[in-house]
Amino acid sequence: MSNKIFNSLIDVPRRADQDDLFGIDKYTDALVQFIEMTNTPITIAIQGEWGSGKTSLMNKIKDQLCDQEGKRFYPIWLNTWQYSLMKSEAETLISIINGLTNEIADIATAKNNKLGQMAKRSLGILNKIAGASVKVAVNAATGQNVGEIVDALGDARETTILKLRDSLNDLIANVVADSDKTGFLFFIDDLDRIDPPVAVNILELLKNIFDLDNCIFILAIDYDVVVKGLEPKFGKLTDKNEREFRSFFDKIIQLPFSMPIASYEISTFLSNSLKDIGYLNEADFHNKEMLDKLSVFTNHSLGNNPRSLKRLMNTLSLIEIINKVTMRSVENEDSDSDKLVNYALVCTQIAYPAIYKALCEEPDFISWGENTANKFKLRKLEDHEIENLKKSEEFDEEWEQVLFRLCENDNYLSKRVFNISSLLNSIKNEIPDGEDVGNYISAILELSSVTDVQAFVGPKKIGDRAEAQLGFREFVDSNIDSKLIEPFKGVNLSSGELSRTQRIWFNDEDGKHFCEVRFLINLSNGNLIFSINDPVYVVDATKCNAIEDPKYQALLSNYDSKFESVYEKYGFTAKNKLVPGLKLNRPKTGYVTNCKAERKYQNELDFYNPENLNDILEIMVSFGHCMYELLVDLRELNP
Numbered sequence: 001m002s003n004k005i006f007n008s009l010i011d012v013p014r015r016a017d018q019d020d021l022f023g024i025d026k027y028t029d030a031l032v033q034f035i036e037m038t039n040t041p042i043t044i045a046i047q048g049e050w051g052s053g054k055t056s057l058m059n060k061i062k063d064q065l066c067d068q069e070g071k072r073f074y075p076i077w078l079n080t081w082q083y084s085l086m087k088s089e090a091e092t093l094i095s096i097i098n099g100l101t102n103e104i105a106d107i108a109t110a111k112n113n114k115l116g117q118m119a120k121r122s123l124g125i126l127n128k129i130a131g132a133s134v135k136v137a138v139n140a141a142t143g144q145n146v147g148e149i150v151d152a153l154g155d156a157r158e159t160t161i162l163k164l165r166d167s168l169n170d171l172i173a174n175v176v177a178d179s180d181k182t183g184f185l186f187f188i189d190d191l192d193r194i195d196p197p198v199a200v201n202i203l204e205l206l207k208n209i210f211d212l213d214n215c216i217f218i219l220a221i222d223y224d225v226v227v228k229g230l231e232p233k234f235g236k237l238t239d240k241n242e243r244e245f246r247s248f249f250d251k252i253i254q255l256p257f258s259m260p261i262a263s264y265e266i267s268t269f270l271s272n273s274l275k276d277i278g279y280l281n282e283a284d285f286h287n288k289e290m291l292d293k294l295s296v297f298t299n300h301s302l303g304n305n306p307r308s309l310k311r312l313m314n315t316l317s318l319i320e321i322i323n324k325v326t327m328r329s330v331e332n333e334d335s336d337s338d339k340l341v342n343y344a345l346v347c348t349q350i351a352y353p354a355i356y357k358a359l360c361e362e363p364d365f366i367s368w369g370e371n372t373a374n375k376f377k378l379r380k381l382e383d384h385e386i387e388n389l390k391k392s393e394e395f396d397e398e399w400e401q402v403l404f405r406l407c408e409n410d411n412y413l414s415k416r417v418f419n420i421s422s423l424l425n426s427i428k429n430e431i432p433d434g435e436d437v438g439n440y441i442s443a444i445l446e447l448s449s450v451t452d453v454q455a456f457v458g459p460k461k462i463g464d465r466a467e468a469q470l471g472f473r474e475f476v477d478s479n480i481d482s483k484l485i486e487p488f489k490g491v492n493l494s495s496g497e498l499s500r501t502q503r504i505w506f507n508d509e510d511g512k513h514f515c516e517v518r519f520l521i522n523l524s525n526g527n528l529i530f531s532i533n534d535p536v537y538v539v540d541a542t543k544c545n546a547i548e549d550p551k552y553q554a555l556l557s558n559y560d561s562k563f564e565s566v567y568e569k570y571g572f573t574a575k576n577k578l579v580p581g582l583k584l585n586r587p588k589t590g591y592v593t594n595c596k597a598e599r600k601y602q603n604e605l606d607f608y609n610p611e612n613l614n615d616i617l618e619i620m621v622s623f624g625h626c627m628y629e630l631l632v633d634l635r636e637l638n639p
Helices: 025-037 054-067 080-084 089-111 113-131 133-141 146-154 161-177 196-209 223-234 242-252 266-276 288-301 306-325 336-351 353-361 370-375 383-390 398-408 411-415 417-430 437-451 463-483 550-569 610-637
Strands: 042-047 073-079 183-189 215-220 255-258 490-493 502-507 513-524 527-540 573-576 581-583 590-601
Touching: 025 054, 042 054, 042 242, 054 073, 054 183, 054 215, 073 080, 073 089, 080 089, 080 183, 080 196, 089 113, 089 161, 089 183, 089 196, 113 161, 161 183, 161 196, 196 215, 196 223, 196 242, 223 242, 266 288, 266 306, 288 336, 288 417, 306 336, 336 353, 336 417, 336 437, 353 398, 353 437, 370 398, 383 398, 398 411, 398 417, 411 417, 437 513, 463 490, 463 502, 463 610, 502 610, 513 610, 527 610, 550 573, 550 590, 550 610, 590 610
Parallel strands: 042 215, 042 255, 073 183, 183 215
Antiparallel strands: 490 502, 502 513, 513 527, 527 590, 573 590, 581 590
């Protein structure tokens, strides 16, 4: 077992001194230059979905404009979510006024006594306002609109909000005049973590009280939060009332800045993080083709949201650790296909839980049809709908049309249905030739199922097939040598890792591989199914059309009979004939064929009885010998 220490990615904002892994610093630098030159007062909105990096961006701005020596602004950072904990809406607003005012007063008091006295006057006004909070809370509880809270506060003991505003304006002007600073930068964070109507009232509060000279407010908020917060006032957003929503936003915000997620350069983050957690080895880290595919999978699922990407890395790290401690893998022996498909399925689990659940129920997704649609309780497509879908490359196959229906009842999935189809097609293209799609996907799903947050009816039997296959592999490793026939002198087995079909290589006396045989154990409805197969590269398509060439057809037909004899002797059922098909770019365009057979056992005890295990060893050797002879004859046809 490897002694490698796996890393996890902490979901905290990026510090100013940390590397820019998403290529966002150029946008930050432009925003910093704008702030340095702008007139005040002004309010800037950093817009972006939850987890898109708004706080990280504000950290960087604060460092460049406030924290470094000789910079021009006093920083005040306010986390609205913390101020809202265990408080009513009215109490939240009072707390925020109090927090901002006290921060300004602390800076003033630290300068000199004169400014300290001015700060005390501002705090005195604040205390009178805070004394009215009980009255406000009662009014809110009895049905007063929270939007009236500011007015209610203004009436408290003849103390108006205007007095506090004027006092703070004078205080800030004197602090700036008495220093080498040019103003205050207010960072208002986590507005999208609190109730949207409260967030909207905070925006109005900031506009009414803190829209002051020498002050720049930078708010981290998503426009969608503003929309939801205004729905009690304007109703649901429509084309007719959209202008009202936009007018409110424009009244509060003078400069909107949207997080440039689409421009994030995630390839560096992906490659470094996947290497750090041990998912990629050194060769993978420099494999551009693999890294490009990982980026494609990511774009089709999680996009460029940093928080989602961190969750992905932590999920993969946990899965990798589980594989190690359960001895399901040997470091660096995972095939490229396994790593890519596993990565894509974990992306699916995080981005599209409903699709992941469907794959868990029906792993052979390229065989989805009307029976699958009925199982998922999907509606039947009209003829004209089928014709329209067939015109699209993403939905011209029957399984894709089932996927389309699976997504259409969910607003989130329906908006991303083209990405989801592209993601599953990319997964399909990575499944090795000759693999049974259902068994292959099912095996890899076992690894990610431990991190699935969905609730399923009944227990998941995650480890049953894993334990069966590990036990069988150990038996093969200990006993196969006694069954070898000429020219085989030894064997090598693939790792004990279970995210793929197992492989056994038959070798000469120098350890050079003659041929390879693949085997897989699958558990289904209480039965154990043992499968054996191997794809064979026939000929380069640029040299010969193996589908039409009679000498290849005759050779394969002859070997069909040989394999059938082996199957019949040991009670196996042939699953396909040796008919060449086109193989695309793995590693070159050519024809491949595949022989495959399986046998079903009623239970594990039936499979593990000594007589059956002896037969299994013999069929694996006999199968390998037929494969060896076929390869020799193919080489003679195609020197």
